[in-house]
Amino acid sequence: MFSLLSTLNTSRTDWRIRVRLSRIWLRTSIDGNVDGYNLIMIDNQSTNVHAYVKAEIWNLFNNYITVGNIYEVSTFYVRMASGRFRRTRSVVSVVFCMQTTVSLFNDSYCDIPRYKFDFLQMEQIIQRVDEDNSD
Template identity: 40%
Template sequence: MEMHSHLSALNETRNNWFLRVRVTRIWNNTTSSGIMIRYNMILLDCEMHAVVAPELWNLFAGIITPGTIYCIRNLNVSPSTGLFRPVHSKDMIHFTASTTVVLDLNNDLFIPRHKFHITPLNELRDSFYFYGPENQPVYSTDVVGVVENLEAMRTVQIQHGSRDLMRFNISDGLNRHCVSFYSPFPEHYEALYETQLENPVIVILASTRVSVFRNTYVIGNLPSTKIYINIDDPQVFLMRQRPYSVSTSYKSTSYRTTWKIKARVTRMWPSVFVTDNGTETMKGYNLVLLDDADCHVHVFVYADN
């Protein structure tokens, strides 16, 4: 099989690179008047931001879908620029008219489905070291937490007219921050309002904007923001091991460890994580408990217990 280059090896010296990468996200940028500026993708073997001009996007729109691995040839590389960059790579990829994209049908390449640069909630203040010399934000921020106090969506008036607003808190049990997302919302946002989600509802908010309002840190959305809900990811797994007692309305958390309950086990499933080299590791077992007040609680039991 033809040798391919890793994203970490790309530079500006040539434009005939051959890659085998997974596309993890796609979004577009528009002006305030709705004019399309460019289409964006996150390519993953080590992670890199790729952009496509609007006039070229029709060449690839029917081919590329998030989560799939592709062979990509002939592209340009340039230094990353702009504010709130979605990845920390020093370079970015530009698709050209000579770029080709082909679905990779081989199964000999392992690339994880996601990669996040999580900033712990207690370090959001320190995340401002991402800011440039003129106090402008260089990188966006990924965060993980339990959803609490999910509010009904409402319409508000802002500087540029009326926008829909969704608000909730995310918490790690000790730290809690407000999330305020304005329309247009990230893809699949409506899933947060489904009543059948497994509790606790743990989200990874990728590529968010952190700002300060009245001495409070607020997590906001960008065009590149995406919401991942209860996904099979090590960060979610670690969050789920914390001793939460969570109501179905996402509102209560507690660190008490002497609870005594009477409940029925309604579901049980294993937690298995796959490392970067494809090795499977059994972490433990999950249970969903249901009591006579019709309240569901998620419980995790380590495999060695």
């Protein structure tokens, strides 16, 4: 049984989710070294969540993780999402650890969307900036 992204919380690490990988981008340090990888994952309820993978852990997965594919991911940390660099509306984010497993899910039909977009009015953007800068 898989958990929905909307049900993730910080109470445990034995989660199991089925998600489509929508985006990947690098996180680099000031000196240009790759610190890790940011991911956006989407489930079949169109909920998206940001995930972070440290560079040394990414090396366990990088040969077979591809944007657009669907994966079964298990055993990871969940933390509260906060700060001005929050990537999705989700209140939590996922952090891969050494125990995290990622398996490709091969199914000709799957109801997980490829992308999710949140369109905002200008006033909402300004409000979010104000909220994020109040930390």
